[in-house]
Amino acid sequence: MTSKKNAMTWDWLKLLCVTIMATLVFEHSQLDVRISELFYNNGHWLLEKGAQPYAFIFYDLPKALLILLAVYLIAVLVIKYRQSRLNATALTCNKLHRSKLDRFLLPLSMREISYLLIILAVVPATIATLKGVTHVSCPNDLVIFNGDLPYLNLWQNIVAATPARCFPAAHASAGFSLYGLVFLPTLRKYRYQIVISVTVLGWTMGLYKMLFGDHFFSHTLVSMLLSLTIACALAALFFKQSIKNKTHSTNDDKRHTGINLSSIEHSNI
DSSP states (O other): OHHHHHHHHTHHHHHHHHHHHHHHHHHTSSHHHHHHHTTEETTEESSOTTOTTHHIIIIIHHHHHHHHHHHHHHHHHHHHHHHHHHHHHHGGGTOOOOOTTGGGSOSOOHHHHHHHHHHHHHHHHHHHHHHHHHOOOOGGGBGGGTSSBOOOOHHHHHHHTOSOOOSSOHHHHHHHGGGGGGGOGGGGGGHHHHHHHHHHHHHHHHHHHHTTTSOOHHHHHHHHHHHHHHHHHHHHHHTHHHHHHHHHHHHHHHHHHHHHHHHHHHHHO
């Protein structure tokens, strides 16, 4: 069981290796170019940058909703913190404090809400930092797509240090940051539905940018894998005790099952 606990704790390292492998595969192939060619025809991209209502639906609206979610989570965290202080005081009087706002609050612990807020901030910040280091050009800036810059691999872009900032995909990372929901102990039974929903959301946001040449396929793929890696790594840190408790609970269940089976056998004898 110890090995199982360690596997859960270090899953983020496996995800990081997959992220690096995906980057190398696309860097040393023409897959990105071939995929982008599907969105480029006769010197024009399938979608014009900033065209409405697409820009509002796939760019402005998701960003606004994610900002509202962060504001809501901060408000819930503050309210729960105040309630915990009031309840701690009320316990001495054997009277718990009840708020009319309880029905509007997420059924998550303060630790889980704090984790979500950190993920929503850390994932986009990490992606934005990498964009400033990699200096990878957008497809619509390249000569092969009627732009001005040559197509270079990742290392060549880093050395050239051009003003380009297109890798990984930042817009999609905002959607992928919701992968933090997957690792919440309270929502464990919904993890598969959450994975599917967040993946669809992130790729919808990423595909929108690909339609007018703002990103290659690998930019969104690496953004997804890196977001999942960060969410998993921080979950291992935040919910380490929950993993231990779950491990101990499983051990206890097995031990009790063994005792019961032994008792049954003795009674039969």
